[in-house]
Amino acid sequence: MTTITRLRPGLIATVTVLSALATACSKSAQTEVPLRAVRTLVLSETGGVVAREFAADIRARSESRMGFRVSGKVLKRSVDLGQRVRPGQVLAQLDPQDLSLNQEAGRAGLAAAEANAAQAEADLKRFGELRAQGFVSDAVLERYATSAKAAQASLRQARAQAGVQSNQASYATLTATASGVVTAVDAEPGQVVSAGVPVVTVALDGPRDAVFSVPEDMGPALRAQLGRTGGIQVRLWGRDEWTLATVREVAASTDTLTRTFLVKADVGPGGGELGQTAIARLNTSIHADGGLRIPLQALTERGGRSAVWVLDARSMTVQAQPVTTGAISGNVVLVTQGLKPGQEIVTAGTHVLTPGQKVKRYEGPVKLSAQAGENK
Structure with a gap:
């Protein structure tokens, strides 16, 4: 058997009134506009600045782009990308066979030049003694003296050539000149490279x-x-x-x-x-010939036109101000019409604003390094 409980008319009226009050309060709470915090910038003829990033x-x-001083075939590469190197460390090496043969040829040429010079000196000395005894003429002695000078010149040339070829043999090994990090590798083993072509790049x-x-x-x-x-x-x-x-x-x-x-x-x-x-x-500087520079993020669109939110410092409310823009450079735009020095514009938080809305200035934490840079 089901029992039906009947409510008294007075109780029903009380519940209805309380429900209506609760609904009204919830609607009022939903219609309240929050107090937005915005970043602002004061436009000024002098002293005003805008940060460009x-x-x-x-x-x-x-950065040293290191290469071999001679041509040859890369025999091996001892470093890889990102590896740290120290002074004197071997980076790469050429096949030294041809360079070693050139070095041997230079040494042989030097030995031959030394022998010729020694023989020319001995002949000059011998014919000098014969000339003193009257057995040869002055012309013969002069000819041997000239031969001795030529032999000495050939000896100096052979020594220089042998030194160059000896140095070239040492150029087959590429070494680091200072400490650093390998930032680029441009040659692999087996590759034939010319003199001066970069093989390894080292950031010192x-x-x-x-x-x-x-x-x-x-x-x-x-x-x-x-x-x-x-x-x-x-x-x-x-x-x-x-x-x-x-x-x-x-x-x-x-x-x-x-x-x-x-x-x-x-x-x-x-x-x-x-x-x-x-x-x-x-x-x-904010001021520029033909207008004012403002951050690009300060721009918004109202009714199909570019606009900027201008803050009224007395009432702390914002209004949209239509503007005419010029050239855009990076994150900065040139406003040619619509703004004047002394106005305070909103540079962050523009997407949540409505005309006449009350706002407050954002006061975030200031880094010491940034503050020092701004005060400098």
Whole structure:
């Protein structure tokens, strides 16, 4: 038998009111817009800067492309890619058979020249004695004196030739001149190579450079940083801290294909592993002829037009400001119309903003190395 419990009308009304209140509260909580934290940048005629970043890689200050000083067939290669080498270590060796034969020929030629010189000296001495006794004429003595001089000249030539051939025999062994790491191997055993052709490339131990390319418009800015300690900052891949670097070299002309300048910045002997990826950052002025430079990530799209979120510092709300853009260089875009100095724009967090939304400025942790670079 089933028992049916009937609720009193007053209790039903109370439950209905509580349910309506709970629904209203949940809707109110869902409609609340969170207070977003955004990064901002104040546009200024002077003193304003924007960071421009470029992909770089760590290279050795000096790389030696080592090859044999004579031609020949590679007999063996004693090192592999990535192997560390020390001064005097054998890197590769040529087949020494032909070089040894040349060395023997040089020695034989030297012996023959020594014998001829000795015979010419003896003849000159003998005919000198005969001339003193009046048995030969002056013409005969002069002829033997000339022969002795020629024999001495041939002897000097033979000695020099023997020395060259002896040196060439020693050139069959390629040795390291300094400590470093093998970064390239260009020859294998059995290959015939010409004199001077690179066989092994060794990155020498010592200072390291961050090497990167910049667009044409950045050439003057980088040249202004030449020799200045901390002119740029470098961050190695996988690390958070920025380290100060010194611009050491800027190419005199652009690359014919990429139209970019090659830049080398000194990061010191402990500036990372060879070939490691890095980011090079340079702070440049916001103001430019014909507009203002802003980070590319500050741009957004509103109604089919490019726009920038402008922050009102009094109300801490944002509004979309349509802008006209110009040339884009790396991660920086030139705004020709729509912005003016003194405005504060949002550079990070633009994709979650709505017109009139209240925001707050993001205050993240500041690395000591980065702070030192910004204050410098």
